[in-house]
Amino acid sequence: MVNAARDEPSPAPLPGAVGLSHLEAYDWEAADGVCGGSPHVHLVCTEAYVVTGGRGAVQTLTIDGYRETDLVAGAVVWFTPGTVHRMVQRDGLKVTVLMQNSGLPEAGDAVFTFPPSVLADPERYAAAASLPAKEGLVAEEAARRRRDMAVEGYLPLRDALRAGDAGPLVEFHRAAARLVAPRVPDWARLWRAGALAAAERTGAQLAALGAGDVAHLAEARVEAAMPTRRGGYGMCGRRAEYEIPGATLPYHGE
Known part of the structure; x- marks a missing residue:
């Protein structure tokens, strides 16, 4: 899709309208002796880790139980909504994070x-x-407190699953859904403008090709982006963020 002025094309999203960031997992030790990030869950977005360096793991909780998956350079690991996940740092773990539905994770998913x-x-x-708007020692201390509180709630969920009881995890899912319910209408708007619109463009292009119309191919162009913020405090580690052309919001996730 191109604006009336051909030198001002509308923004093009990343493939599938995904969000992107780079992470260096926290090396802070938690109460259980594990170094890493803040356990959390996404409610409507699948997340993927592309491991670019170092070693670590991701601990996950689902109705099927507790699991720990190794993260080593070259590995790709992804998990669907409802998966409680905790990134574990072992030796210089660096990850590129891909998030479904760019705009929704940034809006609180x-x-x-x-x-x-x-x-x-x-x-x-x-x-x-x-977290405080201004980064520094105060922000780091707040990020640590946030991580520690998340671990405090996570450990009983993990212990219950290990004992064969999924009830506490189900109740956590319900509590999370109640907490975000007021945001769902805004999420639907962001999804329609982002991921759904990207899929609908493909449908329109397929229909055009079927009719012998190649006009959209003349609108081809190249986009590029560099990190707009480095070293921010994410949920799982220090992050480099991007403002991707076509994304609804800059990525502030993991």
Whole structure:
């Protein structure tokens, strides 16, 4: 799709309208002796890790149980909505993160595994999940506190699953859904403008090709982006963020 002025094309999203960031997993030790990030869940977005260096793991909780998957250079690991995940740092782990539905993760499609009392209070949850706008020592301390609170709520979920009880995880899913329910209409708008619009463009191009119309091929162009922010405090580690042409918002995820 091109604007009226041919030198001002509308933004083109990354393939599939995904979000992108780079991560260096935290090396902070948690209460259980594990170094890594803040356990959390995504409610409607599949996430993928492309491991570019170092060693680590991702711990996951699903109704099927607890699992730990090794992360080594060259590995690609992905998981669907509802998977509680915790990135583990072992030796210089670096990951490129791909997120489905660019715009939704940035708009809050992630819930930390804070204790139930925090999840039940939207204001308390928001205060615990947010970080200071200005980075530095204060931001790092806040990120550590956030990680530690997420681990505090995560460990009982993991212990219950190991004992064969998925009930606490199911209740966490319900609490997370209640917490984000007010945002769902905005998420639907972002999805329609982003991922759905990208898929619909493919449908229109297929229909055009079937009719012998190749006009969209004359609109081809190349896009490029460099990180617009490096070293921010993400959920799982220090991150490099991008403002991708065509994305609804800059990526502020993992």
